[in-house]
Amino acid sequence: MTTPHTRERLTRIPTRSVALVTVLGASMLALAACTPGASTAEEPDSQYGFPIVEQKADAPITVWVDASRQPAADAFKAAYPEIPITVETYDGGADGSGSFQTKVQAFNQAGSGWPDVVFSTQNNDAAWASQGDEPFAAPLNKGYFEQSFLDGFTEGALTPLTVDGTVYGLRNDLAPTVTWYDQSLMDEFGYTVPTTWEEYQELGEKVAAEHPGYIIGGVGDAFAEEIYFWGAKAPVNTVVDANTLSSDTSDPYAQDMAAIIDDLLDAGVLAQENVFSPEFVQKYTGKVLMLPGPVWYSGALFSNPDSLNAKPGTIAAGLPLAWEGEDAVAGNVGGGTWFISQHSANLDSAKKFLEFVTSDERYQVDLASGLPAYEAAADKWLAKQAEAGFFAGDFAENVSTASTQVWDGWGYPRFSQEAVWAKTVTPKLAAGESLVDLLSEWEAAIENEAQVNGYTIQ
Numbered sequence: 404m405t406t407p408h409t410r411e412r413l414t415r416i417p418t419r420s421v422a423l424v425t426v427l428g429a430s431m432l433a434l435a436a437c438t439p440g441a442s443t444a445e446e447p448d449s450q451y452g453f454p455i456v457e458q459k460a461d462a463p464i465t466v467w468v469d470a471s472r473q474p475a476a477d478a479f480k481a482a483y484p485e486i487p488i489t490v491e492t493y494d495g496g497a498d499g500s501g502s503f504q505t506k507v508q509a510f511n512q513a514g515s516g517w518p519d520v521v522f523s524t525q526n527n528d529a530a531w532a533s534q535g536d537e538p539f540a541a542p543l544n545k546g547y548f549e550q551s552f553l554d555g556f557t558e559g560a561l562t563p564l565t566v567d568g569t570v571y572g573l574r575n576d577l578a579p580t581v582t583w584y585d586q587s588l589m590d591e592f593g594y595t596v597p598t599t600w601e602e603y604q605e606l607g608e609k610v611a612a613e614h615p616g617y618i619i620g621g622v623g624d625a626f627a628e629e630i631y632f633w634g635a636k637a638p639v640n641t642v643v644d645a646n647t648l649s650s651d652t653s654d655p656y657a658q659d660m661a662a663i664i665d666d667l668l669d670a671g672v673l674a675q676e677n678v679f680s681p682e683f684v685q686k687y688t689g690k691v692l693m694l695p696g697p698v699w700y701s702g703a704l705f706s707n708p709d710s711l712n713a714k715p716g717t718i719a720a721g722l723p724l725a726w727e728g729e730d731a732v733a734g735n736v737g738g739g740t741w742f743i744s745q746h747s748a749n750l751d752s753a754k755k756f757l758e759f760v761t762s763d764e765r766y767q768v769d770l771a772s773g774l775p776a777y778e779a780a781a782d783k784w785l786a787k788q789a790e791a792g793f794f795a796g797d798f799a800e801n802v803s804t805a806s807t808q809v810w811d812g813w814g815y816p817r818f819s820q821e822a823v824w825a826k827t828v829t830p831k832l833a834a835g836e837s838l839v840d841l842l843s844e845w846e847a848a849i850e851n852e853a854q855v856n857g858y859t860i861q
Contacts, residue, residue, distance in 0.1 A: 452545025452569070453538075453745050462749040463487035464519035464756065467503075469495030471703075471772070472522045472575070472739070478766040479759050486752050495524040495739065498625035499819025504531055507539050519747040520756055522575065524739045526563040530817035532742055533571040540571040541743045547754065555762065557806065560776040563815045564740060571742065573761045574776035578697040578738030579805040580630050582721035583705070585713070586795040588617070588692050596693075596719075599727045600635065603693075604663045610692060611670035619693035621674035622664060622832060623683070625825035626736045630695050633734030633813045634723055635660040639849065642814025649861040650849040652842035656726075661838040668832070675833050679703075684710055695724065697736035698802055702772025706793055719796035723805055732810035738776065774802060781806075817856045823848050 449455050466488060468476050476490040496503045503523050510516040517539065532540035544553055553561070553570065557577060564572040584596055592614060597603040607619045621627070632639050637657035641649040651657070667673045676683040678696075688711050694700065698720070705713045725731035741760060743753045760766055767780035768787060775781045785799040827848040828841055850860045 451547040451750075452542040455750065456746055456748055458750060459748050460751065461487070462752075463489055464747065464749050464752045465489045465491065466520040466522075466756065467491050467493055467518045468522045469493065469497065469524065469739075471495075472760075474770045475522075475575075475760040475766050478763075478770060479756055482759060482763070482765055483755065486755065488752075488756070491518070495522060496528065496819075497524050498825055499525065499822030501819070501822070503528055507532070511537050517744045517746040519744055519749065519753045521742045521744070522739055523572075523742065524737050525819060525821075526572075526574075526738065526740055527815040527817060527819065528740065528742070529564040529566060529571045530815060533566045533569070539742065539744055539746075541745045541747070541750075542569045542571060543573065543743070544570040547743075547750070548758075552758065552762075555778055556776055557778045557781060559807075559809070560738075572740040573757055575739045575741060575761060576699065576771065576773035577776050577781070577806050578699055578736045578773065579733040579802075579809050580634050580695055580697055580723055580736060581733070581801060581805045582693065582695050582724055583691075583700055584693045584719055584721055585691060585717055586719045587714070587717040592692070594692075596721055598722070598724065598731075600660070600663060600724050601727045603724055604666060606693075607667040607670055607672040611672050614692075615671065617672065617690045617692045618674045618687055619672050620667065620695050621676070621678055621683075622668070623675040623677050623680075623829070625821040625829065626697075628820060628824045628828070629734045629736045629813075630697070631660050631664060631734070632657060633810060634695070634732060635726070636732055636810055636812060638812055639846070640813050640816070640820050642816055643861050646857065646859055647861050648814070648816055648850075648853045648858040650846050650853070652846040657842060658839065659726075661842055664838050668838075679710075688712065697738075697773075698805070699737070699773035701788070701794070715793045716795050718794055720794060720798050720801050720805075721796070722801050723808055731808060733805045733808040734813070735809045738773070774806065816853065816858070818852045820849070823852050 466476055468490060470492055473492065476488070480488060494500055494502050503521060507517065529540060532538060541547065544550065556574065560574045560577060561570050564570055564574065589596060594606060597606050603619065610617050610619055635656050637660055638649065638651050638654050639657055643649050664673065674683060674687060676686065691711060704710045705718045723731040723733040741757050743757060747753045762777040762780055764780060764783060767775040767777060768783045771784065775784050785803060788794060789799045824845070827845050831841055832838060853860060
């Protein structure tokens, strides 16, 4: 069970002294991995721990990817032209759309049509894909994949996909939040990069007064809460055990972060546009002083010619921000997941595909835009970034450190926090409402969604 951290409450401006009165129980990682729903049935009598359909060695595999993972499928085709593969694109479940689950439910009713491999942007899909009378996701550590291969993933990378000791998916990349900033603008304006949330707020107020039009962050995305509230240790999404969830927006961490966001929105230094929108690119290219966000902003935004297209040597990834007097923690935004279907008629090809897209240098080092979850590939990817010299500062060291700092008090339930935030909070922030005033409404929406998904609320 998780006991949330507490700190001295603020009204609008966070205090400078905090006291950590409790710490997370050592069992939190295990609890975060325990997902709600009925327990799986007794392990089937098969070599891989699940019923295997009739296998056909030459059967083509159908792979679902989002647009960003199309290069992974293309790289696999080039590496293994002898393996027949059909690639279909879909939204990847982005922003908690639920499309993956909806499609699988339709196939379950029809009794056919399941893809062999699916990429999802939602790590919490393992919570439902592993459950039910006809679960979709195949267990991967019951003899299907060699343990030596699974051990190659960065420590903790497979935790969100592990249910009662069984691994149901493989992470594509890690997505800890870091503190992105423009070193050239910091130097030009004479600013020091903040290391605490309190300093971050102070800098935002100074930027608003001295350099209006520049931003130090953004809240226009469905994953904004995973950047700010997860990174603030706010116990808004705590999986207590397999059937219990806790959400406490009255906690001082949540109150203080909401107050900071309100203050910076009032100051005009937080973007409210989606970072992938043409409006964001048009409005803020060259004006992003800071942008807390996931590691994959590296390729998706900063070095992307179709996005912010920053000049080499200007953008740096700083460590996650901390509350004054406390240790820093990172949030996490995605770091998508590959699943293999229990219905696949060509498990050998599906396995080869997952091994390639998660660990092979020809994709994960040469083409991937984010930090690979597979440790050996991650080391080479970081070395490649350092060698290229695109990012300023200690990019490799800071990204590597952040990947070990993801706070384990934010769980992986069977529903999407992103969808709840996008529906409940985003439009009202855009309309000018106070986030502090919206916290209780957000909590109620979380609890309602949790109860719909079979949770008891603590």
